[in-house]
Amino acid sequence: xxPRFLANIRASSPDDRIAARMKDAGLACILASExxxxxxxxxxxxxxxxxxxxxxxxxxxxPLRNAGPxxxxxxxxxxxxxxxxxxxxxxxxxxxxGAEVRALRAPFGDQxxxxxxxxxxxxxxxxxxxxxxxxxxxxxxxWTHVAxxxxxxxxxxxxxxxxxxxxxxxxxxxxxSPGGIGTETLWSPWDFTQPERVLxxxxxxxRLRELADTCIxxxxxxxxxxxxxxxxxxxxxxxxxxxAKSGARLSALTFTTGDPSGDERRYAETVSAHLDIPLVTAxxxxxxxxxxxxxxxHLPRPIARAFAQAIRACKREAASGIGADAVFDGxxxxxxxxxxxxxxxxxxxxxxxxxxxxxxxxxxxxxxLAESNVLTVAAHGIARAWFRPPDYRWQPDLRFLSDxxxxxxxxxxxxxxxxxxxxxxxxxxxxxxxxxxxxxxxETWPGPLPELAPLMAQPLIEHCLGxxxxxxxxxxxNRWAARxxxxxxxxxxxxxxxxxxxxxxxxxxxxxxxxxxxSEFLLDGVLVxxxxxxxxxxxxxxxxxxxxxxxxxxxxxxxxxxxxxxRAF
Numbered sequence: 316x317x318p319r320f321l322a323n324i325r326a327s328s329p330d331d332r333i334a335a336r337m338k339d340a341g342l343a344c345i346l347a348s349e350x351x352x353x354x355x356x357x358x359x360x361x362x363x364x365x366x367x368x369x370x371x372x373x374x375x376x377x378p379l380r381n382a383g384p385x386x387x388x389x390x391x392x393x394x395x396x397x398x399x400x401x402x403x404x405x406x407x408x409x410x411x412x413g414a415e416v417r418a419l420r421a422p423f424g425d426q427x428x429x430x431x432x433x434x435x436x437x438x439x440x441x442x443x444x445x446x447x448x449x450x451x452x453x454x455x456x457x458w459t460h461v462a463x464x465x466x467x468x469x470x471x472x473x474x475x476x477x478x479x480x481x482x483x484x485x486x487x488x489x490x491x492s493p494g495g496i497g498t499e500t501l502w503s504p505w506d507f508t509q510p511e512r513v514l515x516x517x518x519x520x521x522r523l524r525e526l527a528d529t530c531i532x533x534x535x536x537x538x539x540x541x542x543x544x545x546x547x548x549x550x551x552x553x554x555x556x557x558x559a560k561s562g563a564r565l566s567a568l569t570f571t572t573g574d575p576s577g578d579e580r581r582y583a584e585t586v587s588a589h590l591d592i593p594l595v596t597a598x599x600x601x602x603x604x605x606x607x608x609x610x611x612x613h614l615p616r617p618i619a620r621a622f623a624q625a626i627r628a629c630k631r632e633a634a635s636g637i638g639a640d641a642v643f644d645g646x647x648x649x650x651x652x653x654x655x656x657x658x659x660x661x662x663x664x665x666x667x668x669x670x671x672x673x674x675x676x677x678x679x680x681x682x683x684l685a686e687s688n689v690l691t692v693a694a695h696g697i698a699r700a701w702f703r704p705p706d707y708r709w710q711p712d713l714r715f716l717s718d719x720x721x722x723x724x725x726x727x728x729x730x731x732x733x734x735x736x737x738x739x740x741x742x743x744x745x746x747x748x749x750x751x752x753x754x755x756x757x758e759t760w761p762g763p764l765p766e767l768a769p770l771m772a773q774p775l776i777e778h779c780l781g782x783x784x785x786x787x788x789x790x791x792x793n794r795w796a797a798r799x800x801x802x803x804x805x806x807x808x809x810x811x812x813x814x815x816x817x818x819x820x821x822x823x824x825x826x827x828x829x830x831x832x833x834s835e836f837l838l839d840g841v842l843v844x845x846x847x848x849x850x851x852x853x854x855x856x857x858x859x860x861x862x863x864x865x866x867x868x869x870x871x872x873x874x875x876x877x878x879x880x881x882r883a884f
Contacts, residue, residue: 316341316356316357317357317442317759317761317762317763318356318357318358318359318371318372318426318441319340319342319355319356319357319358319440319441319442319445320342320353320354320355320356320358320371320407320440320441320445321333321337321342321353321354321355321438321439321440321441321445321446321449322351322352322353322354322409322418322438322439322440323351323352323353323354323433323436323438323449324350324351324416324418324436324437324438324439324491325350325351325352325434325435325436329347329352330433330434333352333438333449334352334354336448336449336451337354337445337448337449339448340354340356340445340448341356342354342355342356342445343355343356345360345362345369346362346366346368346369346409348366348411349411350411350416350436350491351368351409351410351411351416353369353371353409355369355371358371358372358441359371359372359373359374361374361384361385363385363387363390363410364387364388365387367387367390367391367410367411367412368387368390368408368409368410368411368417369408369409369410370385370398370406370407370408370409371406371407371408371409371426372404372405372406372407372421372424372426373404373405373406373533373537374402374403374404374406375402375403375404375530375533376401376402377400377401377402377403377773377774378525378526378529378530378774379526379774380400380401382401382402385398385402387410390408390410391410391412394412394417394488394499394501395408395410395417395419395488395501396501398419398501399419399421399422399486399501399502399773403421403422403530403772403773403774404421404424404533404773405421405424405425405426406420406421406424406426407419407420407421407424407426407428407439407441407483409439414492414493415490415491415492416490416491416492417488417489417490417491418430418439418483418488418489418491419487419488419489419501420483420484420485420486420487420488421485421486421773422485422486422502422773422776423485423486423757423771423772423773423776424485424757425757425758425759425767425768425771426441426759427441427442427482427614427758427759428440428441428482428483429441429442429443429446429475429480429481429482429483429615430446430480430481430482430483430489431446431450431452431479431480431481432479432496433450436491436496437489437491437496438450439483439489441759442613442759443477443480443613443614443615444613446480452479454477454478454479454480454615454884455477455478455884456476456477456478456841456881456884457474457475457476457477457478458845458847459724460474460475460476461476461617461842461845461847461877461881462716462720462723462724462847463724464476464616464617464877465712465716465720465724465847465874465877466711466712466713466716466720466721466724467709467711467712467724467729468709468710468711468712469618469752469755470709470729470730470751471484471616471730471751471754471755472484472729472730472731473487473498475615475616476615476616476617476880477615477884480615482615483498484731485502485754485757486500486501486502486503487499487500487501488500488501500731502773503731503732504732504747504750504776504780505732505735505736505739505747507776507777507778507780507781508739508740508743508746508747508780508781509781510781516786516796516799517799519778519782519786519796520796520797520799520800521800522778523775523778523779523782523796523797523800524557524800524801524804526772526774526775526778527553527557527770527775527800528557528560528561529774530557530769530772530774530775531554531557531558531561531643531769531770531772532557532558532560532561532562532563533772534643534767534769534772535558535561535563535641535643535769536561536563537641538563538640538641538765539564539638539640540564540565540566540637540638540639540640540641541558541563541564541565541566541639541640541641541642541643542565542566542567542568542630542633542634542637542639542641542642542643543555543558543565543566543567543568543592543642543643543644544567544568544569544630544642544643544644544645545567545568545569545583545586545587545592545594546569546570546579546582546583546645546816547569547579547580547581547582547583547584547585547586547809547812547816548579548582548645548648548809548812548815548816549648549652549794549797549798549809549810549812550645550647550648550649550651550652550770550794550797551644551645551648552582552586552645552801552805552809553645553648553770553797553800553801553805554643554644554645554648554769554770555567555586555587555590555592556586556590556801556804556805558643558769559590559591559592560804565592565593566592566593566594566595566633566637566639567583567586567587567592567593567594567595568594568595568596568597568629568630568633569583569584569594569595569596569597570596570597570598570599570626570629570818571596571597571598571599572598572599572818572820572821572824573598573599573820573821573824574820574821576816576817576819576820578816579816580596582808582809582812582816583596585806585808585809586805586806586809589805589806593637595633595636595637597629597632597633599622599625599626599629599818599821600625600628601625601821601824601825601828603624603625603628603629604621604622604624604625604825605621605624606621606825606829606832606833606836606872606875606876606879607832607836607879607882608624608879609876609879609880609882609883610623610624610627610760611876611880612879612880612883613761614758616755616880617876617877617879617880617881618755618758619876619880620872620873620876621825621872621875621876621879622818622821622822622825622872625821626818627760627766630642630764630766631762631764634764639764640764640765641764641765641766641767642764642765642766642767643767643768643769644766644767644768645768645770646753646756646768646770646771647753647756647757647768647770647771648770648794648797649749649794650749650750650752650753651749651750651753651770651771651775651776651779652779652787652793652794652796652797653745653746653749653779653782653784653787653793653794654749654787654793654794655742655745655746655749655784655787655788655793656681656684656685656793657681657685657695657699657745658681658692658695658696658698658699659699659741659742659744659745659784660677660681660742660783660784660785660787660788661674661677661678661681661692661693661695661696661699661700661785662696662697662699662700662740662741662742663700663740663741663742663743663783663784663785664677664783664785665696665697665700665701666700666701666740666741667740667783674696677785677788678692678693678696680785680788680789680790680791681696681788683790683791684788684791684792684793699741700741703741704735705735705739705740705741705743705744706733706734706735706744707733707735707741707744707745707747707748709730709733709748709751711724712870714867714870715848715849715852715853715856715870715871715874716847716848716849717846717847717848717849718849719846720846720847730751732747732748732750732751733747733748733751735747740784742783742784742785743780743784745784746779746780746784747780750776750780753771756768756771757771779796782796791813792811792813798810798811819869822868822869822872823862823863823868825872826863826868826869826871826872827862827863830857830860833857833871833872833875834854834857834858836875836878836879837853837857837871837874837875837878838850838853838854838857840878840881840882841878841881841882842874842877842878842881848874853871853874856871857871
């Protein structure tokens, strides 16, 4: 059974109808107080003292905090802040404190929490189906937010793409009181970009490795047999190395696409042999993709990609064949390990250390990585350091959007972490922006097989955010601190690897074989009907039958993903 919960935070008398509907859904009432009812099934539960509340999901002590079990009095006294400081995991905590009821979602926890107003209170649920069942509602698209989602390249805020549905974001605490309903931020990546003690390069690498080992072992512990998605790239190889150290029973899966750019078998085979992990190979099949079906139809946002249907089919077939009960992937590793190709790290070093030999070394490192001229890099670094604010400029994507949407939607694409605090460094802002981009990878997918991205663990994220941006680039390599951390645990052909496989050839083949279907699907679709897409621009591009070039075909496939999602509502 998938982990599920629903909490009814009441402003008035109990709603027996919600209780009956939750019973029909197979959930038991685990907490009933004056203003808070909680129903749950298939999920770990940690009750707080005196029926004050409950923590739902997996909770781990922070490896750097020497924390014990959750302390009810401390949770109430700190209004939940002690939980984000002393623990991490995949949890939602709910508790009453006098006239207030609070709900806290773990930073980067993949346990969803969606909510809607109800009779002066609020109902929070683990999934959209439960929320609809509880409220006897059928939610519809909020077209303004759909447009903002497309323009903002998936920027994730509390407002979803369904009218009346909001999301409790990671590190945020919902507060329901007689004065109304609001949210407070209890965790922000900016709190970790200026660590109290500056570590050496060696200390940073050592701690990164220890935290990866600890966090991945904790995520693997509940499972009997974990299937690891192993491309042989740095991120998935680090995941495999830490999982192997945990002692968990492991197998690995690597994909091919029928094109050399998508064939990384030799790298995956090298890692699997080095770590003694059995490896399964599968080829992605175009037939596994139905562009008219959205894999995100259970979610209030269109965040699934059509080509991922083929990946998920391979995962589930392989897991079934070997008896795996969970799938781990290295999703978000590039972001976590600050894979930048800009002059921002040079700007940080200029601001932090001033002009000197070390700055010149960083300029040379970035120039080699970017295959650029060192003087050009230096000029960009100086401009970024002293002639621009540190905020990261999140560029909207207005391709194929109508003029009306293009004028307004980009202004709606905002995020709570994009505004840099006073004194912030631009490279730090870029790293935070990378972590914003990873939020859509942390999601709950339906079915009995958990699919997790264990590198997205709060203690590991906090540590990586504190590593100076210039320490992530060295001698033409990105993610340098992570490479150093696992230099003794992985083959050198992996830690020194610069190339990166992509599914681009598969996406190109998908576009070319479904071009006429895409044309019919989009040109006569709901996004055009609602005035979101520029029909003429789309038609002009889809009419071109020459082999794909550039990236417009990827954008059109993404638009089809959103179209399929919207039609589900």
